[in-house]
Amino acid sequence: MMLLIEFCLTLCAVLAGFIFPAAGSRWFETIEGRFAALAQHRFVSVVIVGLLALTLRAALLPVLPVPEPVVHDEFGYLLAADTFAHGRLTNPTHPMWQHFETFSVIHKPTYQCFAQPAQGLILAFGKVLFGHPFWGVWLNAGAMCAAICWMLQGWLSPGWALLGGFLAVLRFGTFAYWANSYWGGAAGAIGGALVLGALPRIKRSQRVRDALLMGMGLAILANSRPYEGFVFSLPVAVALFAWLLGKESPALQVTLRRVVAPLCLFLALAAIAMGYYFWRVTGSPFRMPYQVERETYAAAPLLLWQGPKQQPSYRHEVLYRIYVNGELTRFRVARTLGGFAFLTVQKIYEMWSFYLGPALTVPALIAILTLPYGFSWRDFQKRTRFLLLAFFVSLAGLAAELYYEPHYLSPCAALIVALLLVAIHHLHGWQWRGKPTGLFVTRAVPVICVVMFVLRAAAAPLHLQLSEFYSPAWHQSGSQSFGRTAINRDLDRLPGRQLVVVHYRPEHDLFQEWVYNDADIDNSKVVWAHDMSPAENEELIKYFRDRRVWLLEADEHPPKLTQYQLPGNVNSGEMDKSEH
Numbered sequence: 001m002m003l004l005i006e007f008c009l010t011l012c013a014v015l016a017g018f019i020f021p022a023a024g025s026r027w028f029e030t031i032e033g034r035f036a037a038l039a040q041h042r043f044v045s046v047v048i049v050g051l052l053a054l055t056l057r058a059a060l061l062p063v064l065p066v067p068e069p070v071v072h073d074e075f076g077y078l079l080a081a082d083t084f085a086h087g088r089l090t091n092p093t094h095p096m097w098q099h100f101e102t103f104s105v106i107h108k109p110t111y112q113c114f115a116q117p118a119q120g121l122i123l124a125f126g127k128v129l130f131g132h133p134f135w136g137v138w139l140n141a142g143a144m145c146a147a148i149c150w151m152l153q154g155w156l157s158p159g160w161a162l163l164g165g166f167l168a169v170l171r172f173g174t175f176a177y178w179a180n181s182y183w184g185g186a187a188g189a190i191g192g193a194l195v196l197g198a199l200p201r202i203k204r205s206q207r208v209r210d211a212l213l214m215g216m217g218l219a220i221l222a223n224s225r226p227y228e229g230f231v232f233s234l235p236v237a238v239a240l241f242a243w244l245l246g247k248e249s250p251a252l253q254v255t256l257r258r259v260v261a262p263l264c265l266f267l268a269l270a271a272i273a274m275g276y277y278f279w280r281v282t283g284s285p286f287r288m289p290y291q292v293e294r295e296t297y298a299a300a301p302l303l304l305w306q307g308p309k310q311q312p313s314y315r316h317e318v319l320y321r322i323y324v325n326g327e328l329t330r331f332r333v334a335r336t337l338g339g340f341a342f343l344t345v346q347k348i349y350e351m352w353s354f355y356l357g358p359a360l361t362v363p364a365l366i367a368i369l370t371l372p373y374g375f376s377w378r379d380f381q382k383r384t385r386f387l388l389l390a391f392f393v394s395l396a397g398l399a400a401e402l403y404y405e406p407h408y409l410s411p412c413a414a415l416i417v418a419l420l421l422v423a424i425h426h427l428h429g430w431q432w433r434g435k436p437t438g439l440f441v442t443r444a445v446p447v448i449c450v451v452m453f454v455l456r457a458a459a460a461p462l463h464l465q466l467s468e469f470y471s472p473a474w475h476q477s478g479s480q481s482f483g484r485t486a487i488n489r490d491l492d493r494l495p496g497r498q499l500v501v502v503h504y505r506p507e508h509d510l511f512q513e514w515v516y517n518d519a520d521i522d523n524s525k526v527v528w529a530h531d532m533s534p535a536e537n538e539e540l541i542k543y544f545r546d547r548r549v550w551l552l553e554a555d556e557h558p559p560k561l562t563q564y565q566l567p568g569n570v571n572s573g574e575m576d577k578s579e580h
Contacts, residue, residue: 005455010448013447014366017437018435018437036158036159039157040158046150049146050142052145053168056169057142067480068484070481070482070511071183073115073184074181076104077183081136086520088519093110094107098315099529108292110281111519115290116223116224119184119224122139122186125139134182138179144186144413147193147197151196152197152418153197154200155200170453174453185406188407189411189413190220191220191224192412193217193413195221197213197217206250212263215267222270225411227303235389297314300332301402302327302403304401318504318513321510330402350404356420364427366427367423370426387415391412391419394412487552497525497527499547499548499549500528501564502531503554509555514552515528515530527547537566549564550563551564
């Protein structure tokens, strides 16, 4: 429904541009004048964009409350956040770790999230300062929108940069899952914006500050989206080196002192910090936790050009089903011509639905269709050619990946907005039979986005159907849940400490994983464990002898929690229905 509404609004705007191109001109001119005046204050514009994202997301809490973790990676990031919030880089392997094996987590040589640490640090920041990891997500979304506006100021005029910042707020910073989950996305977008925004500033001014900001962006990418960040950074590195060695560059001693030295120093410090973190988690400064996870559990690589792996052994059926039935099967299909084509189309669709949608696609298509006859690659401005090349390089890197989610392309978020604004800027001056049709359409774009924002906020009282499959930027439907958070909350209220043994049926939904624990498992109020053999379960229960033990039938509707029965009365106490 929401996608249809957005498409209809866009189509009406295009038709109105041909029929009534001068409609609302006086009103638009007044707003644009004030908008342009504000945009001249660059720092203020960046701050306003960031604060707007924070204000709107906070105001949406009655409609879009603090989310529950649902996706595997979210629980992994929350484990990292809990670890960092307690002043540790990792946790020792638990004696009963075989019972706690799960996705997105490694247990040996230490117990920690498998991913790079940036998202965990963001969540830990919110947890320490405000008592909940969500506020780290909230602050990060505001910083992302501000960073995108700052990046655009380096490539476009102030007015277009401010418009792009507002579009980022509406598209990425409010209803999108980047601002409504613990899954990440905003960190990669911040890193990409800093790297890309620093490049033209370094060329113009050679300020140490801009070199440090580029180094910060590269460090963020390395610690959030390392593969995609590396691919994204390649065109930037080539452009920077070409400028350093070119005729337009200032004296070598100037660039060495103001650009090369600070950038290399920052990256060296970041590399040392990363190596130290890897050493604490994996035992080697050159081995990432992600590599440990893939070596321990994976049956297939995540890059299509790599060869298949030797299948490891699994203690739990759910792990086998994800890594073998899921990943390995998908990998084999993706290596066929038809499978690769299907996977590519799927990626393109999901990328379009998140980053563009009808409101931002149709004006860009019209801009392309209205290019003059004979227009060639060389007719593009130099900056546009570079942005397009950088985008195509990132797409090529994305094509080699087995999976795709919108945050995989997050380093390109600011780049995509910049290309969109270049297309809209071209459309801005296009006329149809002497009428300002293009001007009207470009004016309608932000209006449609605002209308969609209002409709999404009022979706519940208006009974509008939401569908995340079609447009995840607008259709984040709030706190999803499969019941784990509610049961964990109920158990946390009971007196004493609890142990939950989770039993799955063969048809269990693999993306509803219950077995996740805090950083300090032994001192957690509630511990979650897989149901294993009776002897192994008995060993676990004896270890946690001071806890009340429950059996969770995860695939009942609703999930059923009962007292765990073990021969010999190892567990004492009965389930009181009034307690749950």
